[in-house]
Amino acid sequence: MSRVSVDFGGLQLKNPVLTASGTFGFGVEFMDYGDLRELGGLVAKGLSLRPREGNPSPRICETACGMLNAIGIQNPGVEVFLRDYLPRLPWRETAVVANLYACTVEEFGELAALLGAEEGVAALEVNVSCPNVSEGGAAFGQDPTMIRKVSESVKSRAGDKPVWVKLSPNVSDIAACAGAAAEGGADAVSLINTITGMAVDVRTRRPRLANVVGGLSGPAIKPVALRMVHQVRQALPDLPVVGIGGIATCEDVLEFILAGASAVQVGTVNFMRPDASFLLARGLEEEMDRLGVSNLEELRGSLRLPAPKISRR
């Protein structure tokens, strides 16, 4: 164990810096910009059973301190990933996490069986942001009962692989969603996914995304993400959390760990400069030295909260 290695939910990572799904392609796109083996892990672009063409354009829009996207999980399907991309990744030396996207509980299970059987896949991350087709189109991720069912389905078919459930922040009680994932057998929760948002062009009087609404990401959402990591940690101290949301600096990484995250994922900042994740993985120890942090275990969850107020008459 080095001072930056982390161990949670049945998985050991050389450092806590992973790349977030949808922001790092299948990893091969970034091989020119750094050595993938420097990362704690990479979470691949969301995979569905069959290829998906995604949404119409425009799909992205720049916003203050962030961006909106409505890509629509364009991907070539799980089989192409396993055949053409996974073999090119240094999965023996850095954790490759597969991200699963499906619209029924059964499809999630099928995906889990395919990916869980792969030696090169270190863990499965479940994207519950999709519309639940069999239940009339309401999002899985906003219904704790569905989160539990999807978690059970994936965990039961994933073999010995750790299962992370990536939660939507577009809910009123994030701890209830995390609890449902844990009940369903999740080894960790990843939070947060993007926050639903919208941008309009006053000149054309049109929405800036063809899909009208999209997911907000980037440094703009970091405070929301930190708040949710904190809330889940408070409610469920034994459930490991992978923190995601606007991480752009090494200090941001340490903030999430302080709030209770076991590891983090770097997302939108990969677009802002393609070596960003490598810089964060590489710079973490120096930042710890600067802030007097001896190791991450000591830092994790050590947030100094104000003493609870005792009401007096």
Next chain:
Amino acid sequence: MPNTGLSGQRVVDARILEIRGVGQSIGPDDVFSMRIQADLGEWAPGQFVMVRPPGFGLETPWARPFSICDGDASEIRLLVQAVGRGTRELSRLQAGARITVWGPLGRSFQVEDEAVLLAGGVGVAPFFGYVKRHPTPSGLRMLFAHRPPGERYLIDELEGLIPVERVEERAPSDIPAIAERVRRAVAEAGVRLVLACGPTPFLKTVQSAALACKARAQLSLENRMACGVGACLGCVVRKVSGPPTRTCVEGPVFWADEVDLEES
């Protein structure tokens, strides 16, 4: 820095050698040229770079894509029109300022002995390098559609090298006549290669003309991009067959008969 290097691209913290508006200070909607000291290695005309001020911008989180105008292995020049937040932010930088660059990116224009170059406004940029590096520039000619004054696009540099016919858009009412001139240029190209770069309506005109008369034409698209390296899938263009494809990796130069510009 460790590099598994497919083609050696990386992020370069570069320096601006010179930035200037053409004949004036840089105002809104103005064109400016920027010389950047950056060792990008080999590049080919039609390829582009992503450029941003250092750090992670708040108002403008994304870098911006620009065709490489010309230059060599140690220095590139860009021709930029200040049309939005990002380009205006770049226009305010001064010589000596640091700037973050990655590239060269994407696929370049095909090089053939004879070609007709169709440029719309600041879309003339990649043709500087194309003409200057071309083995037989005597086989090239250009139609350049632009808003006045043409000088701000540094067009006199090209006029010294190849024949350039200019058509000016003084008012929106000039557009139909320009489109007609562009269609005729495509039709007159015959078997010669047609290369086009400019605003999307301009490219759509070239495309429809090329499809109508079966001209061989390449279009350089300028879709909105976040990453430039093929990860975000924000810049995709519909293809005639198959899933949407990335402008940054499979483009920005596409054959006119392989893409559907309906959503662009």
